[in-house]
Amino acid sequence: MASPSTTRDPQALLRAGAARHAAGDLAAAERLYRQVLKAAPQDPNAHNLLGVLARQRGDVAGALRHTERALAQQPETAIFLANRGAALAEAGRLAEAVAALRAALARRPEDAVTLRNLGQALCALGDAAAALAAREAAARLLPAAPEPQLALAHARREAGDAAGAAAAAEAALARSEDRPELAAQAEFLLAALGRGTTPARAPAAYVRDLFDQFAPRFEAELTGALGYATPALLAGLLAEAGVVPARALAVLDLGCGTGLSGVALAPLARRLEGLDLSPRMLAEARRRGLYHALHEADLLDWLPGRPGAFGLVAAADVLNYLGDLGPALAAIAGALVPGGWAAFSVEAGAGAPFALGEAMRFRHDPAHVLALAAAAGLAPVAQREASLRTEKGRPVAGALFVLSRR
Ligand SMILES: C[S@@+](CC[C@H](N)C(=O)[O-])C[C@H]1O[C@@H](n2cnc3c(N)ncnc32)[C@H](O)[C@@H]1O
Structure with missing residues (x-):
């Protein structure tokens, strides 16, 4: 032959x-x-x-x-x-x-992979009801696999069916014995539904998939119906703190997404770098031609490798994917030159140091954020409460900070 x-x-x-x-x-x-x-x-x-x-x-x-x-x-x-x-x-x-x-x-009709792809595409289009139907069908076809159960849990949560979402997340967890990454995502979803202990952060794989799916419509939605204001608000607070737009600083845009925050930071930057977990968000940012370098990484892994590299590290609408901000603030401080600036937003909550909301983002108590910042060697320079954007027609309450490295 x-x-x-x-x-x-x-x-x-x-x-x-x-x-x-x-x-x-x-x-x-x-x-x-x-x-x-x-x-x-x-x-x-x-x-x-x-x-x-x-x-x-x-x-x-x-x-x-x-x-x-x-x-x-x-x-x-x-x-x-x-x-x-x-x-x-x-x-x-x-x-x-x-x-x-x-x-x-x-x-x-019995093609589970295509049903999964259809569910994802419908979800990315914002058609939650149709995405739910596709994901129910995929989960029925592959009852023993954890991924379709996890996707179904998310679709049910988005459709407002908390009990159904929890049942599917439990099913995903039970099928994830040898898949710690998937188990962590199921546990995170259960915690957001008020079941189980709150983890210290959103799993990186969850954040990456979320923003990979969101990337094609991110800017249209945020700047349109959601009235996203964080980048402009942060730039305003930096100006109040005396950080002038003189294109003089080495700036890192942490969780740069598609680059909306980069646009607001560019006037301050001699050199602008961006970092994000999501390759699709980064692809959109790359198209802008605004950044000198873009890095695909988790901020907690990447920052320790760049000690004293930046004059300004900014994070617009990013730290709400982390619960315990201690490690992130220490890592940001470590990446700054002495006298360098940190500027970021959090979604504001009171009482507990941090809490996981139903929308699967963390809220932070501003007083606790300042205490963690002080422990990391970051001194407050300016702070403001503000509405960061709207969600389901309601303003999202936030707190903005500018701090300097001692
Ligand atoms: C809501 S978007 C904001 C994007 C951009 N800063 C802006 O203002 O338009 C949050 C971004 O943070 C990224 N992100 C969240 N947690 C991260 C982490 N631990 N490491 C790197 N990027 C992260 C997400 O992938 C997403 O692109």
Whole structure:
């Protein structure tokens, strides 16, 4: 029998490529798929699999190109529609993604992966009711898997079904024995529902997935209906504290997201760096062309590696994903030059040092924040209470701080 590298039979090459692909050898799989295209340039299966491979590598343009070519040959094939939908979702073309994923499911209803992708795309579009239906169906198809239960728990919580959300989160937890990352997310959700102990922070994987899904509509929503004001408020408080917009400081925008905060900080910065957990938020920030460097990392892991590197570290609407602010404030202080500035917002609550709200963000007692800041070597310079934005029609009460490193 001819080996895959010498055979010219497209079907044999395709099978060999798929085997390498399944084994995780993407380079070998790609070579074999491309050999198929040499013999049969329109081969829809080769294009479909090259599309999947491109998506796995984060090459969204390649995924779109190949899935389009597969569908041009066979517009009715469910798996091609499913992969096209997944590629469109990656590209943030959510309405088109939903149409393709629905078309795939109409032809192959028991496809749990496509149901999951549909639930995610609908959620990113803000259609909570339809996302819930897709996630209920995915969880029914894969009753033993933790991920669909966790996704279902989130969808139920967003739909206001706290008891149903808790039941699904418990089910996810019970199925996550050997998956500590998923177990931590289920426990975090249960804590937000008032069941179980409050963890010291939101799990990084939860924050990353949340903002990866939110990235395509983040700016439109925040600057539109939600009236997001934190970056401008922080810049105003910095000006009051005497930090003038002289483009003189090395500035770090912690949790930079899509760069709304970077826009407000840029007039202060000789050099502007951004850091975020979410690759999709960072991709939006990169498009702005505003930052000298962007880093994908958890702030608690990254800051200790940059001692004394910045004249200003700012965090707009970021520290509400952390409960215990002690480690973050110490890390921020450590990354500042002596006399450098820290500027950040928190969602304000009174009583407990911190509390986890139903919206899965932490609120902090401003007096406790100042005590932790003092322990970290950060002295208060200016402070203000403010509404940070609206949520479900109500203002979100916040506190803004500017401190300087002693
Ligand atoms: C509400 S957005 C704010 C984005 C931006 N600062 C602004 O004002 O538009 C919060 C951002 O903080 C990031 N974030 C939250 N916790 C983080 C952490 N521990 N490390 C790095 N980034 C984090 C999220 O990924 C998200 O992009």
